[in-house]
Amino acid sequence: MSNAIEREQTAASGETLVDVQELKTYYGGDGFFASPPVKAVDTVDFEIQRGETFGLVGESGCGKSTLGRTLVQLEQATEGSVSFDGTDITELSGPELKQWRRNAQMVFQDPESSLNDRMTVGEIIREPLDAHDWKTKADRRERVTELLSEVGLREEHYFRYPHQFSGGQRQRVGIARALALEPEFVVLDEPVSALDVSVQAKIITLLEDLQAEFDLTYLFIAHDLSVVRHICDRVAVMYLGKIMEIGDTEELYENPQNPYTQALLSAIPRPDPSVTIDRITLPGTPPSPRDPPQGCQFSTRCPAKIRPEAYADTDDEIWHAVEQLREVVRERSRMSLSTTDQLRKRLDRFSRFDDIEETVTDLFGELSVPQSVEDHVRHAVELVKDGEPKAAQTYLREEFGGVCDTTRPGHHQVSAAGRESYCHRHLDEYEDTTTVLANYVDGA
Amino acid sequence: MQSVEPDEETEPVLAVEDLQTVFHTDRETIRAVDGISFEIRPGETVGIVGESGSGKSVTARSIMGLVESPGEVRSDSSIRFNGQELTELSDTEYNEIRGSGIGMVFQDPQQSLNPVYTIGNQIREALRVNQGLRGEAAREEAISLLESVAIPDAARRLDEYPHEFSGGMRQRAVIAMMLACDPEFLICDEPTTALDVTIQAQILELLDELQAERDLSILFITHDMGVIAEIADRVNVMYAGQIIESAPVDALFANPKHPYTRGLLGAIPGQQADGEPLRTIEGDVPTPNEEATYCRFAPRCPDAFDACNAVAPAHVDVGGDAEHTAACLLYPDGETEETRVSHHQSLGTPRDDTGETNE
Numbered sequence: 001m002s003n004a005i006e007r008e009q010t011a012a013s014g015e016t017l018v019d020v021q022e023l024k025t026y027y028g029g030d031g032f033f034a035s036p037p038v039k040a041v042d043t044v045d046f047e048i049q050r051g052e053t054f055g056l057v058g059e060s061g062c063g064k065s066t067l068g069r070t071l072v073q074l075e076q077a078t079e080g081s082v083s084f085d086g087t088d089i090t091e092l093s094g095p096e097l098k099q100w101r102r103n104a105q106m107v108f109q110d111p112e113s114s115l116n117d118r119m120t121v122g123e124i125i126r127e128p129l130d131a132h133d134w135k136t137k138a139d140r141r142e143r144v145t146e147l148l149s150e151v152g153l154r155e156e157h158y159f160r161y162p163h164q165f166s167g168g169q170r171q172r173v174g175i176a177r178a179l180a181l182e183p184e185f186v187v188l189d190e191p192v193s194a195l196d197v198s199v200q201a202k203i204i205t206l207l208e209d210l211q212a213e214f215d216l217t218y219l220f221i222a223h224d225l226s227v228v229r230h231i232c233d234r235v236a237v238m239y240l241g242k243i244m245e246i247g248d249t250e251e252l253y254e255n256p257q258n259p260y261t262q263a264l265l266s267a268i269p270r271p272d273p274s275v276t277i278d279r280i281t282l283p284g285t286p287p288s289p290r291d292p293p294q295g296c297q298f299s300t301r302c303p304a305k306i307r308p309e310a311y312a313d314t315d316d317e318i319w320h321a322v323e324q325l326r327e328v329v330r331e332r333s334r335m336s337l338s339t340t341d342q343l344r345k346r347l348d349r350f351s352r353f354d355d356i357e358e359t360v361t362d363l364f365g366e367l368s369v370p371q372s373v374e375d376h377v378r379h380a381v382e383l384v385k386d387g388e389p390k391a392a393q394t395y396l397r398e399e400f401g402g403v404c405d406t407t408r409p410g411h412h413q414v415s416a417a418g419r420e421s422y423c424h425r426h427l428d429e430y431e432d433t434t435t436v437l438a439n440y441v442d443g444a
Numbered sequence: 445m446q447s448v449e450p451d452e453e454t455e456p457v458l459a460v461e462d463l464q465t466v467f468h469t470d471r472e473t474i475r476a477v478d479g480i481s482f483e484i485r486p487g488e489t490v491g492i493v494g495e496s497g498s499g500k501s502v503t504a505r506s507i508m509g510l511v512e513s514p515g516e517v518r519s520d521s522s523i524r525f526n527g528q529e530l531t532e533l534s535d536t537e538y539n540e541i542r543g544s545g546i547g548m549v550f551q552d553p554q555q556s557l558n559p560v561y562t563i564g565n566q567i568r569e570a571l572r573v574n575q576g577l578r579g580e581a582a583r584e585e586a587i588s589l590l591e592s593v594a595i596p597d598a599a600r601r602l603d604e605y606p607h608e609f610s611g612g613m614r615q616r617a618v619i620a621m622m623l624a625c626d627p628e629f630l631i632c633d634e635p636t637t638a639l640d641v642t643i644q645a646q647i648l649e650l651l652d653e654l655q656a657e658r659d660l661s662i663l664f665i666t667h668d669m670g671v672i673a674e675i676a677d678r679v680n681v682m683y684a685g686q687i688i689e690s691a692p693v694d695a696l697f698a699n700p701k702h703p704y705t706r707g708l709l710g711a712i713p714g715q716q717a718d719g720e721p722l723r724t725i726e727g728d729v730p731t732p733n734e735e736a737t738y739c740r741f742a743p744r745c746p747d748a749f750d751a752c753n754a755v756a757p758a759h760v761d762v763g764g765d766a767e768h769t770a771a772c773l774l775y776p777d778g779e780t781e782e783t784r785v786s787h788h789q790s791l792g793t794p795r796d797d798t799g800e801t802n803e
Contacts, residue, residue, distance in 0.1 A: 059642060059643075196496050196667060197667065197712055198495060198725040199728075200711070201722040201723065201725075202724045204722055205721055205722055205724060208721070223640065223641070227713045231713070267644070267645040268670065269645075269671045269674045270670055270673060270674075271669035271670045271672075271673050271712050272673055273673040273697050281642075281645050281649055282646075285610045285643065324596060331597060332600065358587070358599045359596070359599060
C-alpha cells in the first residue's frame with residue numbers, strides 16, 4: 001500500500017484545513033441558580049492540516065468526543081473559534097451552515113445505535129443525499145450503489161436492514177453514509193472501539209484506503225492508543241478538557257514529555273510477555289469537570305507534581321499520605337448534605353464526618369509525622385468534622401500546594417518538530433519529568 | 445505473574461474435560477462451547493482469549509452453573525472443582541460452591557451491584573451469608589475489605605450507593621464483595637474491558653496483589669491480547685467454540701503456531717513498522733451450528749489445504765514442551781501431509797453425537 005508515501009506528501013503540503021482557537025464548550029451553567037458548568041472542553045488550540053489524520057486520545061470524560069462534535073457543529077461552542085478553510089463555522093447558521101455541513105461528516109462509535117433499524121441500508125446511506133437534494137433520484141440511487149462497493153459491501157445489501165449485518169459491516173454502512181456527500185473532513189469518533197481486533201484491522205485498512213482515494217482529512221478520536229499510533233500523523237492527548245501534549249505521533253509515542261502522556265502510554269498492556277515496562281500506575285480517578293482543580297488539571301493524580309519549597313525534603317511516604325488525605329477531603333467536599341445534616345450543623349451537633357478520623361489513622365498511623373505536618377493535618381481534619389470539607393480543602397491546598405495546585409501551566413515547546421506539552425516542569429527552574437518519573441518508578 | 449512454578453504433580457483446582465454447552469433454537473442447535481478441556485492449577489492464572497462469539501463467556505457461565513434454558517451443558521461434559529464433579533450438582537449445592545469456592549467478576553460491575561442498596565449493605569450481606577458476621581464485626585470487616593481493594597476513605601464509602609462510584613471503583617467494590625466469600629478460585633470475565641487504560645492498570649495490579657496474598661487461582665477471560673500477555677501464566681485461544689491453541693504465555697506470544705493465533709496477533713495495531721498495513725483475517729467468525737468434522741477455521745485460513753475441510757484436527761504437541769498444543773493439520777511439524785492427516789484422524793475419537801440430546 002502506498003499509505004506511507006501518501007502521508008509524507010500530505011503532511012508536507014502543510015496547508016491548514018481546520019484551525020481551532022481558544023475553543024471552549026461548556027454544558028449547563030447558564031441561569032442564575034444553575035450549578036457551575038461542566039467544562040467539557042476548556043480552552044484548546046490546534047490546527048489540522050489538509051490530508052492528514054489527526055488523533056485525539058484520552059480517557060472517558062476527557063472531552064474528546066465533545067471536541068469532535070463541536071468541530072462539526074453538533075455542539076455549540078461556548079467561546080472561541082473553529083475556522084474551516086478560513087471561515088469561522090461557529091458563526092454560521094441557517095442555509096450557510098447546512099451548505100457547510102456537506103463538507104464535514106461524522107462516523108459514530110456505536111454502529112448499533114447510530115443506524116436507524118427501521119430503514120434499509122440503502123435508505124440510510126441515501127438519507128444525507130435526500131436531505132441536501134443531491135441531483136436526481138436515479139443519480140442518488142446510483143451513488144449509493146457506488147458507495148456500497150467503495151466500503152466493501154455489495155449491491156444487494158441495499159434492501160437489507162442493519163440488524164442483518166455484523167458489527168463490522170454496520171460500521172461500513174456508517175462510513176458510506178458519512179462519505180455520501182463527498183466531504184473533505186470526517187470526524188471519526190471511536191470508529192473501531194466496539195469491534196473485535198480482526199474486524200478492527202479491516203475497518204482501519206478501509207479508512208486508510210478511502211483517505212488515499214478521496215483526499216480526506218480525518219479527526220480520529222479514540223481511547224485505544226495503539227490504534228491511534230497506527231493511523232495518525234499527529235496526535236493530541238486530552239485530560240479533563242485540556243490538551244496535555246500535542247505533536248507528531250511517532251515522536252510523541254517514542255519520547256513522551258508530559259507526565260500524563262508518559263503514564264498513559266506506560267499503562268497500555270503490550271501483547272508481548274517478554275517486555276517488562278516500568279509502569280506508572282496513576283492513583284485515583286479524574287476529578288469532575290464541573291469542579292476542575294484550580295491549578296493544572298492533572299495535579300490531583302500527577303506523579304511528577306512539584307512540591308512547595310517548604311516540604312521539598314519531607315519523607316516520600318508522609319507526602320504521599322498528605323496527597324491521599326487531600327484527595328479524600330476533595331471527595332468529601334463534593335458530597336451534598338441532607339437537610340437533617342444541615343440542621344445538625346447549625347446546632348453544632350454535626351457528626352456525619354467523624355469517620356474521617358479512621359481514614360487519617362489509616363493514612364498516618366504507622367508513620368512518624370513531623371509536628372509541622374501534623375498540626376496542619378489536624379486543623380484540616382477538624383474543619384472536615386465541623387462539616388466544612390470545602391474549607392479544609394482550601395486550607396490543605398494553601399499549606400501543601402505547590403505551583404501545580406495554584407497556577408495553570410502553559411504550553412511549552414518540547415521538541416524541534418514543534419511538539420508542545422502542558423506542564424510546569426518544562427520551565428528551567430524545575431527538574432524535568434523524565435528524571436522525576438524514573439525515580440518514581442524505582443521507588444514504587 | 446510468572447512467579448508460580450506449576451508443579452506437574454499438584455491436583456488441579458479446576459479440571460474441565462470435554463465441556464459442551466449448546467443452545468437450542470427453533471432452527472438449529474448452536475454449539476457455543478464445543479468439547480473444550482483445560483486445567484487450572486493452584487495459584488495459577490489461566491487465560492482464555494478469543495473474539496466475540498468464540499464461546500469464552502459461555503465457558504465461564506458453564507463453570508459457574510449459570511447456563512439456563514434454552515442453553516444446556518451436555519451430560520458427558522465434566523467440570524471438576526477440587527475433585528468434585530460440578531455438572532451433577534443440584535441448585536442448592538451449586539449455590540454453596542458459588543458462595544464460597546468460586547467467585548466471579550463480570551465485565552459490567554453494574555450487573556453485580558444492586559442500585560438501591562449501599563455498597564456497605566451489599567458487602568455486609570455477603571459477609572452475613574458466607575461468614576455469619578453481623579453488626580459491628582461485619583462493618584469492620586467490610587471496611588477492611590474495601591481497604592484491601594484500595595478504595596480510599598473506606599468508612600464513608602460504605603454508606604454510598606453504586607451510582608456514586610466511578611467505573612473502576614465499582615469494579616473494586618465487586619471484587620471486595622467477592623472476597624467477602626473468601627473464594628479460592630476466581631473467574632474474571634473481561635473485568636477491565638469497560639475501563640480506561642489507567643484504571644485497567646490499577647485493577648490488574650490489584651488482582652496481582654490479591655492473588656499473591658490469598659493464593660487465588662484465576663481464570664481470566666478477555667479479548668485483549670495485551671492484557672493476556674500481562675496477567676496469564678498459560679493461555680487458551682478459542683475460536684468458534686473450540687480451543688485451537690494452548691500454551692504457556694511466553695511460548696504463545698514468541699512462537700504462535702495456529703494460523704488463527706498468528707492472524708490475531710498480526711491484526712493488533714501498533715506492532716508494525718510505521719506505514720506497514722495491518723494484517724487482516726478474511727471472512728467472519730462462523731456460527732458453530734453443526735458437528736465439527738472439519739477445521740472451523742479452514743474457510744478463512746491462509747494455509748488451508750483440502751484435508752482441512754474433511755478432517756477434524758485434534759490437539760497435537762507443537763512446541764518444545766508438552767504444554768504447547770494446537771489443533772491444526774499443519775502439525776506435527778516436519779511430517780508429510782499424509783502422515784499428519786492420518787495422525788489427526790487416528791486421534792479423533794468420534795463422539796456419539798447427532799445434534800440431539802440423548803436424554
